[in-house]
Amino acid sequence: MAALAWLLIPLMAAIGAGLWGVWANRTRKARGDGPELEGYARFRAAMERSHSGS
Structure with missing residues:
Protein backbone atom coordinates (compact mmCIF):
# COMPACT_ATOMS: atom_id res chain seq x y z
CA MET A 1 0.00 0.00 0.00
CA ALA A 2 2.86 2.37 0.76
CA ALA A 3 4.34 1.70 -2.69
CA LEU A 4 1.03 2.71 -4.27
CA ALA A 5 1.11 6.00 -2.36
CA TRP A 6 4.63 6.70 -3.64
CA LEU A 7 3.51 5.99 -7.21
CA LEU A 8 0.53 8.32 -6.86
CA ILE A 9 2.71 11.30 -5.90
CA PRO A 10 4.38 11.69 -9.34
CA LEU A 11 1.09 10.93 -11.05
CA MET A 12 -0.66 13.73 -9.19
CA ARG A 28 -1.81 33.69 -25.05
CA LYS A 29 -4.06 32.75 -27.94
CA ALA A 30 -6.37 35.73 -27.47
CA ARG A 31 -3.73 38.35 -26.71
CA GLY A 32 -1.14 37.64 -29.39
CA ASP A 33 2.22 39.36 -29.65
CA GLY A 34 0.95 42.94 -29.97
CA PRO A 35 1.87 44.28 -26.50
CA GLU A 36 5.30 42.64 -26.55
CA LEU A 37 6.13 44.04 -29.98
CA GLU A 38 4.96 47.52 -28.99
CA GLY A 39 7.12 47.38 -25.87
CA TYR A 40 10.14 46.31 -27.93
CA ALA A 41 9.56 49.17 -30.39
CA ARG A 42 9.47 51.66 -27.49
CA PHE A 43 12.68 50.14 -26.10
CA ARG A 44 14.46 50.45 -29.45
CA ALA A 45 13.31 54.05 -29.86
CA ALA A 46 14.57 54.91 -26.38
CA MET A 47 17.93 53.29 -27.07
CA GLU A 48 18.28 55.18 -30.35
CA ARG A 49 17.52 58.47 -28.59
CA SER A 50 20.07 57.78 -25.86
CA HIS A 51 22.81 56.98 -28.40
CA SER A 52 22.10 59.96 -30.66
CA GLY A 53 22.65 62.43 -27.80
CA SER A 54 26.28 61.32 -27.17
Whole structure:
Protein backbone atom coordinates (compact mmCIF):
# COMPACT_ATOMS: atom_id res chain seq x y z
CA MET A 1 0.00 0.00 0.00
CA ALA A 2 2.86 2.37 0.76
CA ALA A 3 4.34 1.70 -2.69
CA LEU A 4 1.03 2.71 -4.27
CA ALA A 5 1.11 6.00 -2.36
CA TRP A 6 4.63 6.70 -3.64
CA LEU A 7 3.51 5.99 -7.21
CA LEU A 8 0.53 8.32 -6.86
CA ILE A 9 2.71 11.30 -5.90
CA PRO A 10 4.38 11.69 -9.34
CA LEU A 11 1.09 10.93 -11.05
CA MET A 12 -0.66 13.73 -9.19
CA ALA A 13 2.28 16.05 -9.86
CA ALA A 14 2.08 15.31 -13.61
CA ILE A 15 -1.66 15.92 -13.67
CA GLY A 16 -1.22 19.16 -11.73
CA ALA A 17 1.55 20.31 -14.09
CA GLY A 18 -0.64 19.57 -17.10
CA LEU A 19 -3.57 21.49 -15.67
CA TRP A 20 -1.33 24.43 -14.78
CA GLY A 21 0.11 24.44 -18.31
CA VAL A 22 -3.35 24.57 -19.84
CA TRP A 23 -4.39 27.33 -17.45
CA ALA A 24 -1.22 29.39 -17.98
CA ASN A 25 -1.51 29.18 -21.78
CA ARG A 26 -5.18 30.09 -22.00
CA THR A 27 -4.68 33.84 -22.55
CA ARG A 28 -1.81 33.69 -25.05
CA LYS A 29 -4.06 32.75 -27.94
CA ALA A 30 -6.37 35.73 -27.47
CA ARG A 31 -3.73 38.35 -26.71
CA GLY A 32 -1.14 37.64 -29.39
CA ASP A 33 2.22 39.36 -29.65
CA GLY A 34 0.95 42.94 -29.97
CA PRO A 35 1.87 44.28 -26.50
CA GLU A 36 5.30 42.64 -26.55
CA LEU A 37 6.13 44.04 -29.98
CA GLU A 38 4.96 47.52 -28.99
CA GLY A 39 7.12 47.38 -25.87
CA TYR A 40 10.14 46.31 -27.93
CA ALA A 41 9.56 49.17 -30.39
CA ARG A 42 9.47 51.66 -27.49
CA PHE A 43 12.68 50.14 -26.10
CA ARG A 44 14.46 50.45 -29.45
CA ALA A 45 13.31 54.05 -29.86
CA ALA A 46 14.57 54.91 -26.38
CA MET A 47 17.93 53.29 -27.07
CA GLU A 48 18.28 55.18 -30.35
CA ARG A 49 17.52 58.47 -28.59
CA SER A 50 20.07 57.78 -25.86
CA HIS A 51 22.81 56.98 -28.40
CA SER A 52 22.10 59.96 -30.66
CA GLY A 53 22.65 62.43 -27.80
CA SER A 54 26.28 61.32 -27.17
